[in-house]
Amino acid sequence: MKSENTGRCDWFYLLLRILLGVIFIYAGCIKLFDPGAFAQAVYNYKILPLFMVNPVAVILPWIEVICGVFLIAGFLTRGSALIIDCLLLIFVFALSFNLYRGLDISCGCFNLGPVGEKITLFTLTRDAALLIPGIWILVCKPEKWSLDNHLR
């Protein structure tokens, strides 16, 4: 029973996938272009032990980009959504922790340059808000405009 509601839901689901996908591809590409600066940003958070800083700075941007691409394509959609949700939870934790500690550091989210945005309640809220589409995509079944649906 394909109702009008289902059609609308398909569109909304597709829209959320594209939205989150584009955001993560953009964020990942910025980090990919300058892994050194991103390593510095990770280091500044003072959460990871030193030996983990560079591996995380190398791998994390690729996870963001590939999960973003997969979300848009609707390929391994829910796996990508789970990874993105986990990342967002980690970001929310890291931002909250350092806001609580009062660390005046750059967010390293969408800008690694000299005037990169500082961590604030806004950056925290933004990451937390992205969890809403992330969880939505995770709990929804892949709909018609997705590779998953065609490959099944």
Next chain:
Amino acid sequence: MKSILKETIIIIMVVIPIALLTNSLRPQGIPLFNIKAPVLNRVEARDSIRSIPLERAMERYRKGRTLFVDTRPPEEYLTGHIRGALNLPDYLFDEYIDDFLSRTEPDMEIVTYCDGEDCPLGFNVAEKLYQLGFERVFYLTNGWGRWQDNSLPSAAGGDQCHHEE
């Protein structure tokens, strides 16, 4: 749920080799395990490196015998820094140190700085320099911020971040 976990594992198995391979091939790649940071005599180093108050740093700056070291990333250094300061970013320490050593003397007095009250980079670089044999190393907490607040001599640009003449 099982299928979601399976998808997650597939993605991670795909991403990690791509990330490691591209990092090793591209010129901007970074060392994966950059743990050359000094571990020997770390405790001793921590005890020996002192913070320097802004007033004393200014006095030393005016005398012109103290080297100021900007430990922030090159992009931030290029935007603005203490006039005459060399750039030795904490995360590029291993890459820049040879160039730095060729421009300095071991008995030189050094003041490191970065930006922000809680920025650890100044102290980190001071510690590493101490380990390399510089015995008179200080760090200026929130150096760049306070330097600007007091309208002290600053400069922008520089020759690709290693130093400024």
